[in-house]
Amino acid sequence: MNILPPDRDIFHEAKKSVSVKQKEHLVKAREKAKQTIERRRRLEQEEKQKELSKDDEEEEDDEEDPIPPVVKKQSKRITKKSNDLTEEEYDARKFEKFMKNMSAYERMKEQNIKDQEEAKKVKLSLNQDEYDHMLFLLEQEQKSKELQNASPIEPKQSDPQQEQVRRVVRNCVGSYNNKTSRFGNG
DSSP states (O other), rough: OOOOOHHHHOOOOOOOOOHHHHHHHHHHHHHHHHHHHHHHHHHHHHHHHHHHHHHHHHHHHHHHHHSOOOOOOOEEEEEEOOOEHHHHHHHHHHHHHHHHHHHHHHHHHHHHHHHHHHSSOOOOOOOOOHHOOOOOOHHHHHHHHHHHHOOOOOOOOOOHHHHHHHHHHHHHHHHHOEETTTTEEO
């Protein structure tokens, strides 16, 4: 028998409550978005009105003067925070901001390296007895190293005659003790 739990327990999770600060922030953000949309609409309407008035003036001028007017090249302007900036000024500010961010990144990178080096260091807090014991152990280790360096142990050189005698004795004793034949004991 297959009994499955209801889907609402699995697929429908309880929604998290929204804090008061988040609600206030959302209200402010919506108001600001509405203001920017309204401002853009007004600017577009003003531009359309200017274009219509220019078209009307051009028609009147065309009737009087057969020579078309010279169009002046205007530099492109980029608006940022309701300030009219030329492209060069905008690029200069953007570059300054980039350099500030890069310098902050370099400082943060150096700090990270220092933090990693600091983390590698061993930090101990010892009382006086433990500290004295550690110093004693270090001194003993240094003394043992000095002794090893002062008189290294040389390997013993054995006489070749003694080794030959040992081999012969081993072989002889081994043959007397080993009473086995090729096919078993006997």
